[in-house]
Structures are given as C-alpha cells and as structure tokens.
Amino acid sequence: MKRCGATWAGVVLAVAQLVWAEPGREPHAGNPIVPGYYADPSLVQCGGTNYLYATLDPWGDRTLGCWESADFKNWTYRTLNWPTKDACKSPTSGGSAVWAPSVVRAKGGKFFMYVSVHNEVWAGTAEHPLGPWRDAHGGKPLVPGNFKPGFHMIDAEGFVDDDGMGWLYWGSGHGWKNGKCWAVKLRSDMVTFDGEVHDVTPKNYFEGPFMVKRGGRYFLMNSTGVTIKDTYQVHYAVGDNPLGPFTEPADSAILITDKARNIVSPGHHAVFSKDGRDYIRYHRHSIPFDEKFVARQLCVDELHFTADGRIEKVAPTHDGPPLVRDRLAGRDVLPAMASASSAAAPHFAAPCALDDNYATRWCPARDDKGAWLQIDLGATRKFSRQEIRFEYAWKAYCFTLQTSDDGQQWHTLADHSAEPVTGSPVILDQPATARYLRLQFPADVPGRDISVFEWQVMR
Secondary structure (H helix, E strand, O other): OOOOOHHHOOEEOOEOOOOOOOOOOOOOOOOOOOOOEEEEEEEEEEEEEEEEEEEEEOEEEEEEEEEEEOOOOOOOOOOOOOOOOOOOOOOOOOOEEEEEEEEEEEOOOOEEEEEOOOEEEEEEEEEEOOOOEEEEEOOOOOOOOOOOOOOOOOOOEEEEEOOOEEEEEEEEEEEEEEEOEEEEEOOOOOOEEOOOOOOOOOOOOOOEEEEEEEEEEEEEEEEEEOOOOOOOEEEEEEOOOOOOOOOOOOOOOOOOEEEHHHOOOOOOEEEEOOOOEEEEEEEEOOOOOOOOOOOOOOEEEEOOEEEOOOOOOOOOOOOOOHHHOOOOOOEEEOEEEEEEOOOHHHHOHHHHHHHOOOOOOOOOOOOOOOEEEEEEEEEEEEEEEEEEEEEEOOEEEEOEEEHHHHHHHHEEEOOOOOOOOOOEEEOOOOOOOEEEEEEEEEOOOHHHHHOOOEEEEEE
16 A cells, blocks of 8 residues: 655645555545444434434444535534433343434424344434434333343334334344344334334344335345444335335345455445435445454445336445545645655555545554644635544543644643543634644553544635
8 A cells, every 4th residue: 555645736626646556535525424433323304404313333322413504515423412322221121222213204294213232123203304312212212122132132123104003113133143133013103013023024034124115116225244244235125015015126235345445344224315315324434444443434326226126236435426536626725745754554545635535544643642643735825714623522532732833832722631521523613824833642541542534624
C-alpha cells in the first residue's frame, strides 16, 4: 500500500489528494455514508428529512445510534431518549446490548420502533422520529427471549402494507446456523399480535429479515452467513402475501463479498425509495477487514426490481450513487494539507482526515501521548467555521484548538481540555485568521483513544 500523500498542485475540491493502491481508499467516496461504526440500519423519512437508526458497533451499546440529514449527504448525530438498556429489562432480557432497530410509520402517522435488547424484542412509539420515544408495550418485551426456545428472538422488522396493516418479522439462530424467521400480523396498535405466529423461513436464512412490496408481490429479504467472516450476504424470496409461502430463486444472493475491492460481509439491510429510485442500505466491514475488530460501516447502493418479479444483483460501490456523493459541494471548504505527531500505520496517516472519505481516518500511534493533528492552509486565511468528525460520535473528546501564522507561535482558539465534546460533527464557530491550525490532545490520553475521520475548515 502507498502512503497518503498530498501536494498543493493536487488539491481537489479543497481537500488534500491521496494516492492509494488499495480499492476503497480513494478521496471523495460516498460510501460509507456516515463516519464511524454502525450496523443493522433502519430509515424513515419525515417532512423532507431523513432519519437513520443503527446498532453502535462493536455489538451494540446501552442505546442506539441515530443520524439526521436533509440531503442524504451530510448527517448530524442525534441522541435518543429511548431505547436504553436500563429501560428495557425483563427476566429474559439478559446482559447483552441494544441493537438492530426497525422504525416504521403506522397508518395513523405515529412512529413505531422494534428493537433487540439481548435476546428479545421491545417496542416503542413516538410522534416524531427523534422522539421523545416511550415504551409501547407496558414495560415488557413484545417478544420475550423464551418465546421460541433454541432460537434468538432478535432482528425484528416492522412492515406496513399498502392497506395500512402492520406486520412483524423476526428471528435468528445460534452459532451462525439454524436461523428461523417468524411473522405475525399486528393490530392497529402495532404491538398486539392479530392471529398466530407463522414460520416463514426461506431456504437461505439466518437473520435480518426485511419485507418490501413491489408490483403487488412481497419480497422477504434477509442475511445469511457469518458477519465476522467474509460469508455474510443478502438473499431474497418472493410470495403473493405477507405470510408467503416464499419461493427463493436460484440466484437469490444479491449482495455478496468482493474482497478484491475491499467490500466484505455486506448485509443486514433496509430498502428505501427516493425520487423514484430504490436503494439498499446495509453495513459492511471497515477497511482493513479484521475479524477481531467488529467495526461495520453503513453504505448505500442502488437496487433494481425487474418486471418479472426478481431483484437484480447489487453492485456494491465505494463511490455510492449520486444520492450520497459530493458531500462538500457548495460548502466553501478551504484547501489544506495535514501532518501529525504520529500515525498508527501508513493507512492512518494525517492526510486521511482531509480526504472526504469515511472509510479512512487519522489515528496516532497507540502510545502517543499528547498527540496532535495539524493542517496547513497554504497561506494566512480567514475562516469562520470548522467541522470535526471523530471516530465515535457518542464518546467524549478533550482537545484544544490552536492557531499559528508561522507554525512556531501558537494561540488557543478553543479550549475543550476540561469540557469534553461529543457528537458528529463537532462544530467550532470561532472566526479567526491563521495559516496553521492544530488539534492538541491531552498528554494523559493515549493515541489509541484518539482518531479523526474528517476535519474541514470553511471560509
């Protein structure tokens, strides 16, 4: 692999250009669509705004991740009041985390969330996608962990049909095998089972069911394989009603690993439509792929249904469709070059924080205490705003922002050494004039706890 490198002649779209020998590390990639590690995405659209919910990797946390965007390109991290591990407890809730959300809008306009907490499913409701959310099932799980002994009661997915009727699909297996999918009709309250629960398991099924209707036919999609290996992939089966029976075509695998292009274990997806086009939103492993570090990222690619009732094989990309490209267009980002106190590896070098690609990031050496990341604007320039996207949107970071005209004498512009910040992006609105800017991290914080996906300085 070549090192990140940049020259002023090569600055493109106000970001230091990188030259990579490895697919997926090119500048200005649309995929991943948000910085950080998330899995099992769900999406709703409301009032022209998009809301994304996802598992916090690795393997969930005490709550969920949530992102908001008006343009599908620039996303802001939001904190939800529910679900939390503390609020979702039962005799079968166990010790595992909150994960695998599904959010749908019911016929009456309310939003309902079905979410896994350990080995069971909880349900919540809200008037708005950002809440406030509240428990919708009397403080107890909708599907308790012992509902079907021998199987995991996880990955619940809500579906609202054209007639407004709600349906619920869920289920997985143990040891990455013997997955089962159950389905049930819901009453108008979206949490009461209307009739018996049915086993609708397709042939190639392990987890992550998703129901979508096109052309009067019902496509039950799901993931199979092992997400921590390179075998995870998306399949589909087709039926004439929400309970099937579902027939799986011979070419049912539509989203699979392409290791030569650094696309590993794509799966646990959602399908959505925008401006007359269908898209598949899914997670896949971060680069470089590491079975010991479960760090999945969210991507979007186009999805095509055929007139004869099939789904075409998806071509997963790093560029992403036009919907998610050109994040920096019209944002007046100043050109810059980057340097740092250290880098954990060549593919974590400082210019990675300027490349407009959420698959790359700057990370200092693990034992680098007092690490810093510095950018050079090429000349003394006025700026009014900065946006920093750290590795984890929900974790707190301490730093000071320093400026300099000569790279020798430094002045503090913002001091967060004692008041850590969270969120993504972290926005600094202090106008100033300088050539050099430096993020200085505390001397007692090791490099392994510091990482920056992107840092942009605007006029």
